[in-house]
Amino acid sequence: MTIKGLIRRLTGNDYVFTIFTKVMAVLIGLIASSYSNRFLGPELKGQLGQISSLLSIVAVTANFGLYQPYPYYKRMQQPDTLERFLRIFMLQFVAYMALGVLGATVFDSFELTAVCLLAPIQVLANQLSFMIMVEDVKFKNVIFFTARITNTLVTILAFYTMERTILVALALIVIGDLITVVFALARLRRLPNPLRADLRFAAKIVPFGIISMITTLMLTLNYRVDTLMMGYMYGVPDAEIGFYTLGVSLSEYGWLIPDAFREVLFSRTAKDDAVGEVTMSMKVNLYLTFAMIAGILLLGKPVIRLLAGAEYLPAYSVTVLLIVGIIPMSYFKIIGTLLLAQGKKGVYLGMLTGSVLVNILCNMATIPLWGKMGAALSSVVSYTVAGGLFLLYYLRTYHIAAREVFLFSKEERQALMGKWRAVCRRLKKA
Numbered sequence: 001m002t003i004k005g006l007i008r009r010l011t012g013n014d015y016v017f018t019i020f021t022k023v024m025a026v027l028i029g030l031i032a033s034s035y036s037n038r039f040l041g042p043e044l045k046g047q048l049g050q051i052s053s054l055l056s057i058v059a060v061t062a063n064f065g066l067y068q069p070y071p072y073y074k075r076m077q078q079p080d081t082l083e084r085f086l087r088i089f090m091l092q093f094v095a096y097m098a099l100g101v102l103g104a105t106v107f108d109s110f111e112l113t114a115v116c117l118l119a120p121i122q123v124l125a126n127q128l129s130f131m132i133m134v135e136d137v138k139f140k141n142v143i144f145f146t147a148r149i150t151n152t153l154v155t156i157l158a159f160y161t162m163e164r165t166i167l168v169a170l171a172l173i174v175i176g177d178l179i180t181v182v183f184a185l186a187r188l189r190r191l192p193n194p195l196r197a198d199l200r201f202a203a204k205i206v207p208f209g210i211i212s213m214i215t216t217l218m219l220t221l222n223y224r225v226d227t228l229m230m231g232y233m234y235g236v237p238d239a240e241i242g243f244y245t246l247g248v249s250l251s252e253y254g255w256l257i258p259d260a261f262r263e264v265l266f267s268r269t270a271k272d273d274a275v276g277e278v279t280m281s282m283k284v285n286l287y288l289t290f291a292m293i294a295g296i297l298l299l300g301k302p303v304i305r306l307l308a309g310a311e312y313l314p315a316y317s318v319t320v321l322l323i324v325g326i327i328p329m330s331y332f333k334i335i336g337t338l339l340l341a342q343g344k345k346g347v348y349l350g351m352l353t354g355s356v357l358v359n360i361l362c363n364m365a366t367i368p369l370w371g372k373m374g375a376a377l378s379s380v381v382s383y384t385v386a387g388g389l390f391l392l393y394y395l396r397t398y399h400i401a402a403r404e405v406f407l408f409s410k411e412e413r414q415a416l417m418g419k420w421r422a423v424c425r426r427l428k429k430a
Helices: 003-010 014-063 070-075 081-106 110-135 137-161 166-188 199-233 238-269 275-307 315-323 326-341 345-370 372-397 402-406 410-429
Strands: none
Touching (some): 014 199, 070 326, 081 199, 199 372, 238 372, 326 345, 326 372
16 A cells, blocks of 8 residues: 555545644644744733633634534434524624724724734634534644644744844734634635624523533633732732643643544534444543653643753642643543533533532632642642533433543454454555
């Protein structure tokens, strides 16, 4: 078999292709991180982390979650569903751009001005990224990969030619969002007219959307509230927040495998429950994620020196602590796709809200005592609560024994070994 044929076969599987593109994007992202971290330094990186966190929360809120009902309506086979959603998204974008420009002229704050101007494009990018993930998960990864390459090239250019400033870092966020919007619209072959938006349909999905918005907001807070509390409530120095932000970034490489399964399952569960596939995904994810975690722990310090320099070494302890929460949170990510596709937004929101409240309460106690390490500890506790609640619900609802989620049966082991041997044979022939 030729190399071209092997690549075609391997990428013919949605899971393999998703993981492959994410691994490649991570490798490219490491190069970008090396230049970006050195370009910014801990203090500017801490400032960027605070602005980015605030921007994410505003963008999620402004979204109103109107893209979340799309998998449900797609399963119901409603006519012109895609076009109706896209027109509503474009109407939101136009309205938010007008409000953003107005807000930028009113607020006497750099952070708020940046959020006002960047939020509209991030809202649209998030909406279109979700639509592409449901419609064509492979192309969604193509967009992700392209954005990473572009981000890396621009970062390297900035490192050698531009003065160190927060504006350059913010510009990198805009570039990624613009690529998402342009590529998504090109793939969908549509340029929706906001003036033809179906306001009645918008009003119909608003109740679902608001609940979904609150759900996504809770999820965002679970990841971002620690940074905001450190900076705006407890006055943790920007450099310490910079160390924490880098530690979070490194630990997030552990999400590579769970996120790959999550994205493919969004497409699968939009058609049916696929409980067997969800269960198998959790098992495969568990062992692959263990391997990923081992790699991060082993290479953490050398990677920090390589990507950021010795001045960022305090970030390693944050990374090690946050890694503890990767496994439990992966169950939330995978099982959550099924609940959202089924329209069980109340169950999803209830369990997630419990996790966020735990996170906030823990942060109030731990950040004043231990700073960035306290924030990391609070995140681990909240991740464990979220993962545990979702896994328990899944096992009870579908009457699945715990061993089926953690252990492979004899038949499954034989099937996996057969697939592995087949791949090895293809590699040898190539």
